[in-house]
Amino acid sequence: MSRRVRAYLAEDDDVWFQLALLAAEYSAVNLGLGFPDFAPPDFVKEAFCKALNGGAMMHQYTRSTGQRSLVKSLAKFFSRMTGREIDPLEDVVVTVGAYHALFCAFQALVDEGDEVIIVEPFFDCYQSMAHLCGGKSVNVPLRPKAGGCANRSGDWVLDPEELESKFTSRTKAIVINNPNNPLGKVYTREELQMIADLCIKYEAICISDEVYEWLTYDGVQHVRIATLPGMWERTVTIGSAGKSFSATGWKVGWAISPGNITKLLKAVQQISISECATAAQEAVAQGFEREYEVFGTPESYFLQLPALLKNKRDKLASTLEQLGLKPILPQGGYFIIVDISCFNVELGDSGTENDPYDLRFVKWLIKEKGLSAIPVSLFYSRDHKKDFDKYIRLCFIKEDSTLEAAQDILKRFNP
Numbered sequence: 001m002s003r004r005v006r007a008y009l010a011e012d013d014d015v016w017f018q019l020a021l022l023a024a025e026y027s028a029v030n031l032g033l034g035f036p037d038f039a040p041p042d043f044v045k046e047a048f049c050k051a052l053n054g055g056a057m058m059h060q061y062t063r064s065t066g067q068r069s070l071v072k073s074l075a076k077f078f079s080r081m082t083g084r085e086i087d088p089l090e091d092v093v094v095t096v097g098a099y100h101a102l103f104c105a106f107q108a109l110v111d112e113g114d115e116v117i118i119v120e121p122f123f124d125c126y127q128s129m130a131h132l133c134g135g136k137s138v139n140v141p142l143r144p145k146a147g148g149c150a151n152r153s154g155d156w157v158l159d160p161e162e163l164e165s166k167f168t169s170r171t172k173a174i175v176i177n178n179p180n181n182p183l184g185k186v187y188t189r190e191e192l193q194m195i196a197d198l199c200i201k202y203e204a205i206c207i208s209d210e211v212y213e214w215l216t217y218d219g220v221q222h223v224r225i226a227t228l229p230g231m232w233e234r235t236v237t238i239g240s241a242g243k244s245f246s247a248t249g250w251k252v253g254w255a256i257s258p259g260n261i262t263k264l265l266k267a268v269q270q271i272s273i274s275e276c277a278t279a280a281q282e283a284v285a286q287g288f289e290r291e292y293e294v295f296g297t298p299e300s301y302f303l304q305l306p307a308l309l310k311n312k313r314d315k316l317a318s319t320l321e322q323l324g325l326k327p328i329l330p331q332g333g334y335f336i337i338v339d340i341s342c343f344n345v346e347l348g349d350s351g352t353e354n355d356p357y358d359l360r361f362v363k364w365l366i367k368e369k370g371l372s373a374i375p376v377s378l379f380y381s382r383d384h385k386k387d388f389d390k391y392i393r394l395c396f397i398k399e400d401s402t403l404e405a406a407q408d409i410l411k412r413f414n415p
């Protein structure tokens with residue numbers, strides 16, 4: 001077994017898998033995992049069916065670094081979004097979901113001994129991916145603003161001095177997730193500028209995971225860090241068709257960066273998977289073509305989805321508040337985190353003393369109440385887990401019936 005895989009297995013306690021098993025065993029209402037329990041919009045489903053019936057070549061290998069129709073539609077769409085001419089053949093690589101785009105970025109850019117700054121809470125694969133290429137993760141947490149009541153995700157901020165103290169001559173990259181999973185934070189232009197200034201000063205690359213880019217609420221604007229002066233040259237922006245079109249099982253993602261960087265990701269993409277599924281890429285291409293035409297109008301799915309989700313977010317938040325709990329209202333994404341410190345429950349044998357409190361709480365919640373959630377400490381490094389183990393994450397991209405079932409369970413609580 002390779003040394004790095006052994007290290008990964010030694011670190012990883014497989015909590016996601018254990019919780020999924022437990023949720024299935026107890027037939028829990030699932031607000032745990034981050035995917036919709038409803039179908040994608042008709043126009044992309046129809047595009048997929050059309051692709052499947054579109055002739056022999058739709059069932060064969062395609063251009064290895066991305067089906068031409070898809071790289072073209074992505075380049076067209078994101079040229080409009082960024083105000084920059086994106087070259088479909090040079091600047092875009094298609095991957096097996098955003099997850100694989102992240103993998104390609106880490107493998108292509110991070111070398112043995114390089115440091116990668118990761119903002120916490122983080123999508124948990126960032127750290128493992130940095131370690132798998134021999135890199136060192138250097139973590140810096142978003143913290144609730146001092147002195148204020150941090151009941152909105154925007155109240156969680158980076159300390160600029162702390163962040164700068166993490167940059168060294170070994171820093172290769174910083175990874176941000178905007179909007180953030182699980183917190184729902186959407187970085188302001190000023191916050192992004194602060195990060196951009198540091199990237200430029202220390203010559204670091206920014207890997208910007210923007211899979212929830214369309215999902216912002218209350219008029220909050222999602223700013224792409226690649227659009228800030230001097231940042232296109234050093235940013236890899238990662239997106240997901242799964243998140244954009246509520247089709248997570250299709251596993252189509254992409255990375256967009258200048259050709260000299262994309263070339264490196266393409267090499268890893270080719271070494272690791274060679275090419276992605278043809279018909280799924282074609283369906284996503286047609287989805288983007290359609291969105292390009294209707295962008296900014298009420299027909300746009302990229303406007304309809306956040307409108308639908310805002311409603312769901314607000315209902316869930318209000319149930320939590322009625323119970324006297326403190327949800328952190330997300331500005332983006334499809335998760336809400338809630339402070340569980342005021343739940344006074346006897347957790348019994350839900351885990352061991354060494355387990356973070358939120359993990360034990362979630363196991364108890366699944367077993368005793370039939371509701372599944374995710375402990376927020378899973379999104380922190382070992383060093384910081386204990387400081388952030390009083391929150392759970394609930395996913396609200398669910399049918400109203402699922403959310404109502406969860407709300408009924410919550411209402412029967414007496415915190």
Ligand SMILES: Cc1ncc(COP(=O)(O)O)c(C=O)c1O
Nearest residue numbers: 034097098099123181240242253
């Ligand atoms: C922040 C973040 N990045 C990347 C991914 C992976 O996206 P995909 O399903 O396109 O691989 C997820 C999935 O939950 C995510 O939350």
